[in-house]
Amino acid sequence: MEGDDQACNTRLNLGLGLGENGPRKERDDRNKGKPLVCLDLTFALRPKDEAVNVDDHERADPATLKVIDGYEDQCLNKENESSKNHHKKEGGGGRKKLRLTKEQSILLEDSFKRHSTLNPAQKQTLAEQLKLKARQVEVWFQNKRARTKLKQTEVDCEFLKKCCESLGDENRRLKKELQELRSLKVGQSPLYIQLQKAATLRMCPSCEKNILKANDEGKNAAVFDVVRKNKKLQSGFGAAAAHAN
DNA sequence: GAGTTCTCCTCATTTACTTCA
DNA sequence: AGTGAAGTAAATGAGGAGAAC
Known part of the structure; x- marks a missing residue:
């Protein structure tokens, strides 16, 4: 929805990290790499499926790229084989879903077996190893903990x-x-x-x-x-x- | 000690993508 | 081969807890 809106708007954005966005909002947005202040006058309106693809971004003005939600994440995963393969709607305005490779999953699983939470240093190291953003590693661990807990609940229930x-x-x-x-x-x-x-x-x-x-x-x-x-x-x-x- | 901010977490939900009938 | 439903997992957003100031 959010992605659709962004794809369909006229790309005239002026936002300030003030007003209804409280401190939480600010920090959460920072985590996602979203700018608090943005001004973008360079994007023409175009249908979602024809929207800018990754290669277009590479050639585009970096100043305009900063305002595209989630784009930095996509760039960081350009080397990710799976990610490449699954970007069917190449460069669509909506958020892309990363698919982890087998190797990445194995490494993450191994790491999770050793410790189900990561300190910042571990997170950074793992992210570098996996060629992912620290935030993505963090999210994976959060989801993994949730999945593990759910499974354990099911086991407990059966017991x-x-x-x-x-x-x-x-x-x-x-x-x-x-x-x-x-x-x-x-x-x-x-x-x-x-x-x-x-x-x-x-x-x-x-x-x-x-x-x-x-x-x-x-x-x-x-x-x-x-x-x-x-x-x-x-x-x-x-x-x-x-x-x- | 109370209030504020920051960081990290859980939880619920959304969304992109896959699988299968 | 095409399609829709169901399942899976990454991502998001809200809010709580604890630490630092």
């Missing part, structure tokens, strides 16, 4: 789903087990009496430990195991729910 499923299965199994144990109530077996005692003392893990020492560990172990598993299940669901929120 939580599986956790939820297995906890559900475990919960059903334990409920069944509990029901079976309760059914022993009918006979008032010694095991059920011990289960009742355990139920009143399950609040604190350290208490469980003490009781285990005080009582017959062999008999109580199974009961406490059930209690522990239930508690684990409850906390597991709680954590999963909290994570999901």
Whole structure:
């Protein structure tokens, strides 16, 4: 849109880095190499597809080139094989999309594996190695971090789903087990009496430990195991729910 | 200490380009 | 072969956080 507008306007531009453009705007524009002040009277109106191409720029007055949005980026990538190949709409007024070569991608990926953020010196070095602008390297790293985060979120989501499923299965199994144990109530077996005692003392893990020492560990172990598993299940669901929120 | 500016980051979105039906 | 939809990734813009002044 922005590119279209620029391609279609009369190329009479007079802008000042003042007014509605606050400090942020200024710095962001500076990052993009956009001039804060520009005056261009030399460009004739022409359709986008016939707009100035890179070679035209090379022959044109450098003073006029400065005002063309993104042009410097394109120039910097002239040596970039991929970039050349993909400039089908040669020199159109709109922004061009750089396509990184395999070698560039590999180098960037390697670098990203070593450190997911770059300090200015690393950024500059990498940019020189890749024959790209530091800003392009920076943008690549930003996008890469975003992609990585998105992938990790997907992985986490899958993991939580599986956790939820297995906890559900475990919960059903334990409920069944509990029901079976309760059914022993009918006979008032010694095991059920011990289960009742355990139920009143399950609040604190350290208490469980003490009781285990005080009582017959062999008999109580199974009961406490059930209690522990239930508690684990409850906390597991709680954590999963909290994570999901 | 509060206000301002700068730098760098994330996030959402746009856009150019590719792939595939 | 041509075309449109969907996908991908580079680029952009807004805004937040922290440091320096």
